[in-house]
Amino acid sequence: MRVAIAGAGAVGRAIARELIENGHDVLLIDRSASAVKPERVPEASWLLADSCELSTLEEAKLETCDVVIAATGDDKANLVTSLLAKTEFGVPRTVGRVNHPDNEWLFTEAWGVDVNVSTPRIMSALVEEAVTVGDLVRLFTFRQGDANLVEMTLPPDSPYVGRPSGLVPLPENCQLVTILRDGQVYPPSGEQPLEAGDELLFVVSEESEDELQDLLAPRVRKD
Template identity: 40%
Template sequence: MKVVIAGAGRLGCQIAQVLGAARNDVTLIEADDDVADGLADRLPARLLAGDACEPSVLEEAGALTADLVIATTGEDEDNLVICLLAKRQFAAPRVVARINDTENTWLFDQRWGVDAAVPAATPLISLIEEATSATDTVALLRLSKAGVNVIETTIGPRSRAVGRVLADIPVPAGTVVAAVIRDGEPTAPAAELRLQPGDELLLVSHSATEKEVHTAFQ
């Protein structure tokens, strides 16, 4: 699946990490050049610096052939413009938008090219389920095309994983840590990375259940 994501904030990066880890072709657009440069080698996605409200930038990102366009910037006005361009100019099959201000919810509909809109507070897993529901690539976050599940777990203050390095934590067979998100920033899951309370882990597994993954880290 080819995905274009506008906005490399916490949410945009998390979505890029999950979908990229599942071997989707992901391009992440970020208006801030420094932010884009800083993320270039930290995500399984192509980083493109530019304003996604500009048709030329969306075209460079691959919107003409994208299966899914997701607008996750921090500005509702920008997200609406991006969705309208994606649907009307580039005929994207599915367009999803983040709603930052709930008072603007009424705007996010087909008139603006929005197929699905989700509030900013929506959990990552729920957002991805909503975003990909029409592509038949993810069903309840079971990545059938890739043959894997993506499972999210958070390290609590009393988790036995606190203070331990990733290499010392036995994960279920067929399971790998795809990313560790710390303070809103994705971190490469190096073997020597020492886990801290609040770390969010995204794991990819062929066979493990959510309970088995949570047990390993909690």
């Protein structure tokens, strides 16, 4: 897979290293000469240019990319890069970094962003996930398909404690992804009984979240 990353700062370089380690072809783009230091990620290709310029993206052959990641520290630049990648080059997947939470509402398909990554939202969700039991916590939003990755720590009084996961009548547009228990990851085999304290990860549409909450922990929403 060929991936272009706009922004060669600490975030962009970290993403590049991870993708290269997983066998992907990575191009790092940055307009600052001080940021373009190929020795920091020697396995990547580098381009000193402004990702908001159409000529830059043409030079980068963005039409050959499977994914473009807009990871600069400037939300405006991330939006423009995503929009150009999607509308001018038909890149199948764009990921936009949200630096300021007030700008998150802009990072949608209208601006060419398939997936937005908001650091403040993720950190807040991880805090909630660590301290809440019996409450649905949204961890991530998938722009395509209008679905969310959500987590719930199953409370002891859930009506489905002790019952096989396959017998839980999940709402429409909801899928149990995995069960986390005692530091282990368990696939939702269908016969795996649920236990109090299990961390359950679901992909679910936004309109089905309340139904899922009421199903697994009805007391929480009634209090």
